Amino acid sequence: MELRAEKILKILWITCIMGALILHSIYLLFRDGFSPIYFLLLSILLLGFLPYTLLHRFIGKKCRADLLFINACLVTTAISLSLPFYNYFLMIFLPLISILFNQRRFFYIGSAVTIGVTIYELFFKNYLEEISTLQASIDIAFLFAYLFILDFVVRANAQYTKTSYIYDKTLNTLILAVEAKDDYTRGHSIRVSDYAMILGQYMCDTGYKIDLESLRISSILHDIGKINIPQDILSKEGKLTFEEYNTIKKHSQYGADLAKELGYPSHIVESILSHHERFDGKGYPEGKADQDTPINAKIIAIADTFDALTSNRSYRKAFSADEARKIVLDSMGSQFNANFEPVFEAVYPKFVEYQANVKNGNQEFSKVV
Ligand SMILES: [Fe+2]
Helix, strand or coil, rough: HHHHHHHHHHHHHHHHHHHHHHHHHHHHHHCCCHHHHHHHHHHHHHHHHHHHHHHHHCCCHHHHHHHHHHHHHHHHHHHHHCCCCCHHHHHHHHHHHHHHCCCCHHHHHHHHHHHHHHHHHHHCCCCHHHHHHHHHCCCCCCHHHHHHHHHHHHHHHHHHHHHHHHHHHHHHHHHHHHHCCCCHHHHHHHHHHHHHHHHHHHHHCCCCCCCCCHHHHHCCCCCCHHHCCHHHHCCCCCCCCCHHHHHHHHHHHHHHHHHHHHHCHHHHHHHHEEECCCCCCCCCCCCCCCCHHHHHHHHHHHHHHHHHHHHEEECCCCHHHHHHHHHHCCCCHCCCCCCHHHHHHHHHHHHHHHHHHHHCCCCCCCCCC
């Protein structure tokens, strides 16, 4: 949410700066020539945005939202105070912007700044000479009513966030319950998700159209259908019988049904359903052709295979990363579409780096669901 707030604010700022530049140019070229007010506004926008632009690379993610919001407060206040007319309408955007950050403290700080600046404008900049006391009182009353309504929205949003958090935690517990059925697959879902995101991010950077958020969710939930598979089959040490293997194969359909029941959109459900489909059409549950398999399912299939190969199983020891790489590359053109070969080769060093971080306990696992 904070990242989205960052993006929206950046777009707002850039739009404001561009707008100020264009207006300034119009005044300069076609109207009254140099306009100190537009020049001042432009300076405030540029200088206000500067600290965040210069510093955001050097500060932790936790402080970025704080710095960005302080920037927003300073820029809005500076513009409001420098305009030579009564303009409290500008300040009412600050509490609205603060909602983007999805943190109540920002809303209350933004509201306090708005009230403070409005009262200052009215009573200390002598705008009461321009507008009547009645008008000022109505404006103040309107401002408080507006903040009261926004407060209601902020509270409802906080409640929604809390509910989403509980929903995420419940799903997390469900994933842990699935993995608890088999000691050998502990942490598998999160690792598959991390490998899938490495692949997906690289593909995005090289021109593929990948919905990364859907990829993250579907990869983390890909094996959730195993909740319906009997534990003795999942953790069986010897070779599976034909019937047992057929039972395990049902987990893709079970997972898709569960995701649908939980309300996930169809493209996530489809990716979960198809994560064991193959390029040669010999996969399951439907034996789909490659062009009918969602790209996210194909990415999950590679990530899933790589993690399975590099993990211990009840029936074999883990392969080394290099052995797993060779097996995955040998499967290009049969299990996987050969178009993935250069992608896999390109991200392989990142997979190795990730593995080393997991082993050393340095890896910050991706957020679950
Ligand atoms: Fe699976």
